[in-house]
Amino acid sequence: MFKLDSEAALLKAFRPKDRTHVEVSPDFTFPLTVHDYVAWPHPGGGRVFVVFATKGGAPTGIAFETNGGSSSVPQMCSWCHSSAVGTSVGLLTATLNSNKRVGVMVCADLSCANKIEEQANLGGYSPRPAMEKLIERMGRFASDALSIDLSGAGR
Numbered sequence: 608m609f610k611l612d613s614e615a616a617l618l619k620a621f622r623p624k625d626r627t628h629v630e631v632s633p634d635f636t637f638p639l640t641v642h643d644y645v646a647w648p649h650p651g652g653g654r655v656f657v658v659f660a661t662k663g664g665a666p667t668g669i670a671f672e673t674n675g676g677s678s679s680v681p682q683m684c685s686w687c688h689s690s691a692v693g694t695s696v697g698l699l700t701a702t703l704n705s706n707k708r709v710g711v712m713v714c715a716d717l718s719c720a721n722k723i724e725e726q727a728n729l730g731g732y733s734p735r736p737a738m739e740k741l742i743e744r745m746g747r748f749a750s751d752a753l754s755i756d757l758s759g760a761g762r
């Protein structure tokens with residue numbers, strides 16, 4: 608759990624090059640207490656944002672572009688491992704540098720936490736271990752694929 612004191616603190620979680628694209632959700636009130644992570648769509652569509660913090664790490668934001676694809680075969684979310692047909696799991700892409708974007712197949716609205724909670728409720732077990740793995744996977748994508756320093760350095 609972490610707290611974002613202001614809109615400025617939320618924007619600071621993103622890389623400078625992403626900040627101009629971020630549209631803070633009108634539903635947020637600050638200080639914003641975040642359990643696990645917070646995700647929200649750009650009101651104009653086409654983008655989805657996530658802010659999370661790994662253990663001991665700084666709040667980290669990723670600005671994704673959605674690509675709107677639809678699939679008739681089940682696609683599995685790389686982060687929460689739920690699968691679905693249609694548009695609910697799709698390729699989200701983020702900027703690595705001016706020449707390259709990298710993508711990840713995940714729940715297109717980043718509702719992974721809800722899926723994990725639903726599964727845990729149905730199975731009668733705690734969602735915590737799966738939730739921690741989810742945040743680890745987000746962190747791995749940010750650090751390995753996007754070269755984001757999870758400690759917050761260089762942002």
Ligand SMILES: [Zn+2]
Pocket residue numbers: 684685686687688689713714717718719722
């Ligand atoms: Zn998911």
